[in-house]
């Protein structure tokens with residue numbers, strides 16, 4: 001496995017792979033890798049001749065400076081994991097290598113067709129601009145055949161599908177397939193997340209309540225007379241009822257439009273919860 005720090009070196013390696021007719025898989029990450037990321041990388045290694053993994057804590061998608069500073073970083077450990085599961089290249093640039101000073105100022109503009117106006121987009125203004133900025137740049141540089149994203153960040157996944165399949169940028173990516181990968185959970189049910197590293201042992205125990213309530217809510221949705229509004233409120237009340245957890249939002253929306261829905265068909269419930277100072281997200285399909 002080779003670690004690459006510059007765009008030029010990345011372009012050289014991509015060009016060499018393309019010349020040899022190799023298929024390319026890309027797994028964009030912000031590092032602090034866990035079993036969820038490993039599942040994306042394993043899938044890419046199985047599907048493609050070579051796998052590029054980017055490890056880049058993208059400053060332009062953080063609207064909270066403290067969150068950016070505290071985001072866990074450990075390239076050595078990440079590289080050891082990636083090498084053990086068969087990644088071919090790791091691209092780990094500095095912010096200065098990735099962006100010009102102007103680009104760093106979060107001036108990137110993109111037409112989200114409204115997908116950024118709800119949930120994470122509403123709570124974290126500018127967040128998805130930064131995500132599209134970095135992911136589109138990685139796509140231009142790596143020109144992958146397939147790119148792998150986790151369903152835990154469901155809104156991000158919808159926006160990336162929109163970018164590649166429907167937006168004005170769509171013709172610039174060639175024949176690129178976005179591969180959706182299921183949430184990986186700990187045995188307790190807690191969704192794997194780099195942010196879990198910031199939870200104490202007690203907080204981690206408390207955080208298990210989030211997925212427990214979400215799974216229970218699948219049963220609530222099947223009860224006679226259950227309404228979307230009713231289940232939504234019941235989830236909020238149940239999570240808030242757990243000492244140490246505070247719901248920021250829970251919205252049951254249509255999986256395609258991300259707009260509120262009044263039926264459980266094609267619905268997904270997306271939650272953001274504070275566990276102490278740590279902001280966790282999860283989702284469940286109905």
Ligand code: PAF
Pocket residue numbers: 028029030056058061131134135153156
């Ligand atoms: O999901 C993430 O870790 C990030 O948003 C991504 C897609 C790597 C872009 O920085």
